[in-house]
Amino acid sequence: MTAPLQEPTKEADPVAAGGPAVDSGVKKVEGRSLKQIAWNRLKQDRVALTGGIVVLVLVVVAVFAPLIVGLLGHPPNEFHQDMLDPLTNLPTGDLGGVSSDYLFGVEPNKGRDVFSRIVYGARISLLVAFLAALVAVALGTLFGIVAGYFGGWVDALISRIMDVLLSFPQLLFIISLVSVLPDDLLGLTGSGVRIAVLVAVIGFFGWPYVGRIVRGQTLSLREREYVEAARSLGGGRTHILFRELLPNLVAPITVYATLMIPTNILTEAALSFLGAGVRPPTASWGGMLRDALETYEHDPMFMVFPGVTIFITVLAFNLFGDGLRDALDPKGTR
């Protein structure tokens, strides 16, 4: 099993397995790995591709945030009181002060550039979502594969732990946890602590979802002939777990990780909305909506920009993830 991700059904078929095709006058069939099949399917899925492109754009925006803001906006924490009506503290001009100078208008009360804060907010949102998904996938894969392969009391214990974690009041738990932790921890200061805490807790509560899927897959894979072959050839436990089983789990894990990122983005936004996210003045989308809660009756645009940004981001990840799942599905027909 050197080539990971080989489609099981194709293995049994000598023609498709890349062997010399029987020349029967029909078109010669080339062997394709699941990766190639998936890529071909994905290329034809316009909706998923659009999602993927939006995701790429967002990543680029997050990475080059200082550059983009330098070109098109104002520093994210610069106050522009002159853009506000002195009586109401609301932005002057239509649509929350949208102009060529302030692309998404300015904040009520403080007059900060909304565009810049959205761009910088993408950094927090994507960073936390990606890293938390990474934590969840690492823990979930490890525990899931161990539970599924060893079975017995190991499986019983891990499954119990997953059940308990899945039925925790997670949001309440995370906000209370964040609220008792001090602002400087383990040598980290400023927004670094909150980011680390957010990644840790979101990832920690996410691993049982991955764990259950990996456990289920491992249960069905461990009885396969190739695992038995590896065992009879004298392969050790670690070898079987990580060299034989893991490569065959890459597809479901990838799909689940992709679909986990949008959920994490929503969780991070929710925590920031509740005041348990990164601390102000660091910009975050959820934090902007929290501020907007006070003024949205008078300045709806300040609520619309971060809200729509979250929506588009999450939708793009969901579309791409759904497309990826269909493309990697061995039963798929497309």
Place this chain on the structure above:
Amino acid sequence: MAGSPHEGLPATAGPHTVLAYLIRRLFAVVIMVLVVLLATFTIFFMLPKWAGQDVAVLFAGKATGVEQLQGIRIKLGLDDPLLVQFWDFVKGIPMGRDYANGDDVTHCAAPCFGYSFRTEVPVWTTLKDALPVTGALAAGACVLWLLGGVATGVVSALRRGSIWDRAAMTTALAGVSLPIFFTGMVAMGLFVHSFGWVHIADNLSTDDGIGTWFQTLILPWIVLAFLNAAMYARLTRATMLEVLGEDYIRTARSKGLGEGTVITRHALRSAMTPILTVFGLDIGVLLGGAVLTESTFNLPGLGLAAVQAISNKDLPVILGVTLFAALAIAVANLVVDIMYAVIDPRVRLG
């Protein structure tokens, strides 16, 4: 989800097995709640200590004097070992508890979920006041989303690939991608502030008449139901498509049953099992406080109580609400496990 639903159920079960099963499940619920309580305890009492913070300060606030802090330390028993503190708390729930520092005794009647040192109010009082609001919110929303979501999912599965299916699934995908606090604000902005169709009260109570009560809740119900209906529609559609391909559906059709009977009595009944699992968990989570919905609409339920307690750093209230939430989820899981037997004929309790 609390284990596989059919776990430990023998195929032929007599009344004794039912009782044994229930006792085993109840036991699991108790264990679950104790684990959550222990975890919550660790978060509130041990983590701050490890991080170098004074727990008494967290409980009473930074402005509290040294003597008062010492008093709180003694009253709460903060210097006792964790397990002793844990036991005192657990014991307080059925027995009530006296927080004593010499002559200074604060009585907390059973069920004692703790005592707020900020407001001098037992946590149970806060819970009792907030629960009806959360209950009303959850009850209305779950009826809406269960009916709407399952119906949409079933129709989508039956008309797979049709315009209806695509429209419904696109809406559902948009629904699961929207943060509920944003949808809530948009709904409030449009229907309350711009159009003026809905008049909401500042405080949810039936004193202002049932009409106002209803109007205050209608938007939260719809917004919360929309998000969940989207998830249920996706889940129902996927499960229905899977079930409709099963052999026993073909059997049911070929023995001449009407399509309506096949769908409702055979397909939907089996498709309801995973939906019910999710539903049980969701209801449990919701009863522990619809944190985001309540914060957005300013509804004085459990979730808002917790959020306010967090911003006031009123730890006993957070502890109480979290524990209550865990209890709600555990009980909901238990109810779901029992319901399986009713819905799924493959599960036999006796």
